[in-house]
Amino acid sequence: MITFDDVHKSFGAHEVLKGINAEIAKGQVVCLIGPSGSGKSTLLRCVNGLETYQRGRISIDGTVVDAASPQVHAICTRVSMVFQRFNLFPHRTALENVMEGPLYVLKENRNQVRDRAMALLNRVGLADKTNAYPASLSGGQQQRVAIARALAMRPQAILFDEPTSALDPETVGEVLQVMRALADENMTMLVVTHEIQFAREVSDSVLFLDGGRIVEQGPAKELLRHPKHERTRDFLHRVMHPV
């Protein structure tokens, strides 16, 4: 469904992606892991046009993603994104945040949008917070609203950019639970994460990036248990045994 074909990306003289090749099938959950600065987030952001890339091709169901083209907005309505810092609209309630896209971008009927937004908030366990402003919600609650907002666009895939990195350890679980439920419903998901356990239990495959290249990719359980590459082994050891 999402295809990376020799994708290159530089910020000035600094090349952050040095030829990425990968394929994500429909309904798959793929985790991107790797050290900071390895290009994981950049790669994710290229998929929905938040970043441009210089060479190669990213395509979604055959449509090439080109951040410079006017059609990039259409891509965003098909692929939603969940951010590390939630990025909820602070001047709108949880319900309004979820309704914003379908109402103003997809121009759907207000009553139907409201009903669906209610259902989505219920699904992420926040039925009682519909009228709360983001500032009065905990990090975990905000991130669940953000997931509901992403789902409201009826996306074919959701991109998660370190969705639990800015959370209190206590609230990480509630967000991962929602993500696991989505995975169980066969949502296509591309997840940049440091949650190795989540990657092992929930994802179908894992891509390990380092220095702008995919060092190793394969089925999650296999790659995480028996990494073939020295660099992968080293990284996993450090993440799982920080002390």
Place this chain on the structure above:
Amino acid sequence: MTGLDGRERAKRKPAMTNFIAHATEYLPLLLHGVWLTVMITLLALCLATALGLVWALLRTSEIRSLAVPTRLLVDFVRGIPLLVVLFYIYFVAPEIGINLTALQAGTIGLGLAHSCYLGETFRAGIEAVDKGQVEAAKSIGMKRALMMRRVVLPQAVKIILPPYANNMIMLLKDSSLVSVISVQELTMQGKMLASSTFDNMTVFTLVALLYLCLTVPLNLFMRRVESYLGAAG
């Protein structure tokens, strides 16, 4: 002691009564000037706000061929004293076939000059909105116009409001400059009254007080709006 006090009072009292007597005499004329001042200020403020928003949106545009000329225009107008802008519009424009009344020229001049200050204020506000908000808006497929209207501007308003209030008061005070192109607003009325009565003290005290009567409530009102928006979260 009481005698001294009485004499002092006797000396002072007529002066004060004089002031009040003269003031009530001058006030209707000056109020006519206040009316013009308020009208010019409001019209110029509308023009400056609308144009300022246009400058800000053009300057923050990703299209360089829009952003660069706008920046040049804003810098150009900001670099010229307001008095010269007014003279230019009032005296030079007729030579190229644009005939404006003093009131029109004054309003346009004030509005144009202040649109450049406001434009920069608006731009700063727009750029101060968290980049994550722009990304979130893009990630649900919003185009720029919708994103500005629904996400960026509502958040920028809170940042813009204090400097905007400041600008409003500056504009109100700058409206006194249009007296030089013969618009009979408050300052001009005061000047004419003072030169015909020679009562400079009473007239200009009144003029100053009348300006304060306009600026102080404006200040208080803007503070109320600010705290209301602040509370709205």
